[in-house]
Amino acid sequence: MSDPLKDKITTDLQKAKEEGQLRAERIREIVRDAVQASSSELKEGSSEIRTVVKNAVSIVIDNLKDKGGEIKEEITASLEGAIDAISRARRQAIAKSHQEVKQLQAQIDSDEKELQEQIDGVLAEVEKTEKERPSSRTQQAVQSAIDGLKDxxxxxxxxxxxxxxxxxxxxxxxxxxxxxxxxxxxxxxxxxxxxxxxxxxxxxxxxxxxxxxxxxxxxxxxxxxxxxxxxxxxxxxxxxxxxxxxxxxxxxxxxxxxxx
The missing domain is CATH 1.20.120.660 (IL-4 antagonist (De novo design) like domain)
Structure with a gap:
């Protein structure tokens, strides 16, 4: 019985090897694409997704076991690719929420700026009016109060x-x-x-x-x-x-x- 996940990863790894591109970054992409294709119809967080990830990493290890030397970097890349694939939909939702938060923050900043401008305008008007009073003592008191409130x-x-x-x-x-x-x-x-x-x-x-x-x-x-x-x-x-x-x-x- 054909195993689509195994077939895709094995074929892509072999092609990368023939092209001299069997590096960690390429392995990451191969696993990411294969896992994403295999898990696209599965429910997020389901045990089936965990099985897909486990199988994908095992397939990479099987294909690289004759390579010789340390393969930790390649295994890390395969895990990163798998995580990238299964978390993509959730990341898109997070990115959308983040954008909405940024829009709200921009609106808050705009509202705060307008409020500050209104307050500064009111204080300036009071300051201007009080300067017209003949009492210097009152002017000084008002000016001191305004300076304390401004910033x-x-x-x-x-x-x-x-x-x-x-x-x-x-x-x-x-x-x-x-x-x-x-x-x-x-x-x-x-x-x-x-x-x-x-x-x-x-x-x-x-x-x-x-x-x-x-x-x-x-x-x-x-x-x-x-x-x-x-x-x-x-x-x-x-x-x-x-x-x-x-x-x-x-x-x-x-x-x-x-x-x-």
């Missing part, structure tokens, strides 16, 4: 903290996306988001502590390395993303410490 230190810190958390979230999403097989465009989008939020979170004064400057430089270097590796589809991108995550969490702690 307190607590509000500024809260905004920077929010940007830090958004940058961390974007790096975390990039890690998860790379781990579970998202496309280049998805991971790059998260890295771009991380860069944008990170820049908003950084103190702009030239007198910034040397430790913070060093951590900022480290993060920017890791971000650049991860982006370059991603563009070249190099396998070490996952390691670089993990290092980027460690870098941004360390940076966040140091920056917060300087504000106390």
């Amino acid at each position: 307190t230190e607590e509000v500024a810190l809260m905004r920077k903290r929010y940007a830090q958390l958004q940058a961390q979230l974007a790096v975390l999403q990039a890690n998860l996306s790379a781990r579970y097989g998202e496309r280049y465009e998805e991971v790059k989008k998260y890295l771009d988001d991380a860069k944008t939020w990170y820049e908003q979170a950084q103190p702009q004064a030239e007198a910034t502590a040397d430790q913070v400057k060093q951590k900022r430089a480290e993060f920017e270097t890791k971000l650049g390395e991860a982006g370059t590796a991603l563009a070249k589809k190099e396998r070490q991108v996952k390691q670089l993303l993990r290092e980027l995550w460690k870098s941004i969490t360390d940076t966040d702690t140091d920056v917060s410490d300087t504000r106390r």
Whole structure:
């Protein structure tokens, strides 16, 4: 009896071998396509899907057992391909939800900006009116109250903290996306988001502590390395993303410490 999964993986592996393309990335693609075709009609999370994945990996091992040497990288690639296949539908749903969240966030940001503009307009009008009063004492009291309300230190810190958390979230999403097989465009989008939020979170004064400057430089270097590796589809991108995550969490702690 014919086994479609075995036939497809075996045929594609043999073709890749003949073409001199039997590398980890190609194995990953072969297993991903085969598992996706086999499990497309199965219910997510079912025992049948687990059987398909187990069989796919076994087929790869059987085809590579005569290769000689270490085949850990190939086995890892086959597992990644299988995970990519069975999680694709769920990732698409997550991506849709993420886009909806971004749209809501954009609307919230717009509403907050409009509210702040209204508040600033009201305060400006009060300030203008009170300047026309003959009593300088009243003018000073009103001006002092307005200055205190316009932009307190607590509000500024809260905004920077929010940007830090958004940058961390974007790096975390990039890690998860790379781990579970998202496309280049998805991971790059998260890295771009991380860069944008990170820049908003950084103190702009030239007198910034040397430790913070060093951590900022480290993060920017890791971000650049991860982006370059991603563009070249190099396998070490996952390691670089993990290092980027460690870098941004360390940076966040140091920056917060300087504000106390």
